[in-house]
Amino acid sequence: VGNPPYIRHENLYPNKEHFRQHLKAFGTQNRTTYYDGSKSLSKKCDAYIYFVTHATQFLREGGRLGYIIPTKWMMTKYGDSFQTFLHDHFKIQAVVGFSARAFEDALVDTALLLIERCEDETERHKNTTRFVRIKDKMEPKDIVDTAEYNFNLEDDDELILRNRPNYRIVAVTQSSLEKRESSKIAHYLKAPQDLIELSENQKMVSLDNLAEVSYGNKTGANDFFFLSEDDLDTWPINERFYRPALKSYRDVQGYTVTGEDTDLYILDVHDYVEEIQRDTKGLASNADLTERVKNSLSRDGYDVLAEYVEHGEQEGYHERATLKSREVWFDMGDLEPPQLVHPYGIDERVIVASNDDGLIPSNRVQCINVKADVDSDVFAGYLNSTVHSALLEFWGRNEGGGSLEIMTYELEEIPVANLEDMGEDQQKEISEAYRALADEQNGAQSQLDSAVLKAI
Numbered sequence: 001v002g003n004p005p006y007i008r009h010e011n012l013y014p015n016k017e018h019f020r021q022h023l024k025a026f027g028t029q030n031r032t033t034y035y036d037g038s039k040s041l042s043k044k045c046d047a048y049i050y051f052v053t054h055a056t057q058f059l060r061e062g063g064r065l066g067y068i069i070p071t072k073w074m075m076t077k078y079g080d081s082f083q084t085f086l087h088d089h090f091k092i093q094a095v096v097g098f099s100a101r102a103f104e105d106a107l108v109d110t111a112l113l114l115i116e117r118c119e120d121e122t123e124r125h126k127n128t129t130r131f132v133r134i135k136d137k138m139e140p141k142d143i144v145d146t147a148e149y150n151f152n153l154e155d156d157d158e159l160i161l162r163n164r165p166n167y168r169i170v171a172v173t174q175s176s177l178e179k180r181e182s183s184k185i186a187h188y189l190k191a192p193q194d195l196i197e198l199s200e201n202q203k204m205v206s207l208d209n210l211a212e213v214s215y216g217n218k219t220g221a222n223d224f225f226f227l228s229e230d231d232l233d234t235w236p237i238n239e240r241f242y243r244p245a246l247k248s249y250r251d252v253q254g255y256t257v258t259g260e261d262t263d264l265y266i267l268d269v270h271d272y273v274e275e276i277q278r279d280t281k282g283l284a285s286n287a288d289l290t291e292r293v294k295n296s297l298s299r300d301g302y303d304v305l306a307e308y309v310e311h312g313e314q315e316g317y318h319e320r321a322t323l324k325s326r327e328v329w330f331d332m333g334d335l336e337p338p339q340l341v342h343p344y345g346i347d348e349r350v351i352v353a354s355n356d357d358g359l360i361p362s363n364r365v366q367c368i369n370v371k372a373d374v375d376s377d378v379f380a381g382y383l384n385s386t387v388h389s390a391l392l393e394f395w396g397r398n399e400g401g402g403s404l405e406i407m408t409y410e411l412e413e414i415p416v417a418n419l420e421d422m423g424e425d426q427q428k429e430i431s432e433a434y435r436a437l438a439d440e441q442n443g444a445q446s447q448l449d450s451a452v453l454k455a456i
Contacts, residue, residue, distance in 0.1 A: 002065075002067045003067065004067060006048055006069075009043070009045055009046050009047075019050040020050065023041060023053060026085075039081065039084050040081065041081045041082060041085060042077065042081045044078040045078045049073065049078070052067055052069065052082075061118070062116060064093075068111070069110065069111065070109065071111050074184070074185045075183075075186045075395075075396075087177070089117060090124070092113075092114075093114045093115060093127070095113060095114070095189060096143060097111040097112075097133045097190065098133070109398075125173070125174060127174040128171050129173070129174050130147055130169050131171075131189045132146055132167055136165065136167075138166050142166075151171040159172050159176075159196075168193075181413070182206075191393070198456070204415035204417060204418065206413045207416045208412040210419060213408055214366075215363055215367070215408045216344075216362050216364060216365040217266070217332060217335060217361065218322065219322075220320055220322030221317045222362070224312050224330075225267045226264050227264065227267060228263060228265075235308045237308060238304070242267055243266055243335065243359075244264075244359045244360070245360045245362070246261075246355075246359040246360070246365055248364060249344065255351060255354065255437060255438040256354045257353040257359060258356060267332070269305075272293070276292055276293050289327050293328055293331075294306060317329070337358035337360055338361065338369050340352055340354060340370070341353050341355050341361055342368055342411060343366065344363075344405060345403040345404070345405050346392060346403055346405070347404075351384065352388075354376075354380055368383075377434055378419055378422075378427045381430040381434030382417050385452040386449045391415060395410055395413075397410075429455075430455065433447040
């Protein structure tokens, strides 16, 4: 029984290796499966994970462990490797969460993890894992009795949910948890019943089936690459070298984002760099590409940009790790605007905006390009429904009282309605409701939500 420290992986002392050494003890003879093998635990695991794995060395067959730990392993990418470790050796008897924080001074949600050592794979697969959420005060003995309640799940994919005044239980077979494509299982503990059933609906698919999701553009030096109107007054750079940019999602005012929503631009020299690279290819020159581009800027009359680049080097931007790795430090590469922009951090309302003016987003924005055979209006409509907002609540992560954050890989995996299975009338209904929402018509959100739920 234990309550390990909640220390982030970046702050492990003296280093991560100190915490990972014991993983060499797990695995078949002459193999270090969980240390550096095929099932290696992620090096992004926080300290509590290593406390659990270390403690399991002291369990004999049938021995039990009960730790109170953060719920991050149920919602982060590193949780995938930890869950694999548990499935390989243990019955996950129960995960018990609380409607209130267990510790007032901890800024993370916590849950009890209750596991039992079991080397019989068949027995592990037959095990029923109970996700218990305590809604009101309960005596420890009553919590244990609740967590050990016997459910008979006949089908591997069956899920049973029981709601009581003091608690709620979601019972799932361990084999079905193991077979899940995603390591996201926090919804069994946290989400309302309707939302659990919705996320498990067979008419839902992961978002990457319908669209490509990508990270926004990491500049490596925002102060240099993002240009305001005042910056352009000071440095009147030729218009061919900058484009409208979306640095922060706070600038998104509606369901369409335009150049009028932002007064920022991003430096874009990529076409010019490629031009110089072509023109000087094969010429006898000892100068690297950066020097050739800088010389060409002055030769072609782009003196202001040449001076701005020199100013950047005086500030030391070219020595930063991200910029230093580029062939031309001030060239960010091909900047392609996405069709849709999706928030990375979410405070309240979720708006997924159409990028009609081709703004170039920063890395604080998620980029979505809809696949050719998918109607982009219908897809944008779905993403602006309350269904998507609600699913984001347990698909993203809250790092400690701040806004909800959704990583790119999480957005790729989030369940969405499979538009390809919808009839034309259903798609038309969603599209029309979305246009009404974009036009700010009264009742449009309810109209859109009803159309989406009806289609699912």
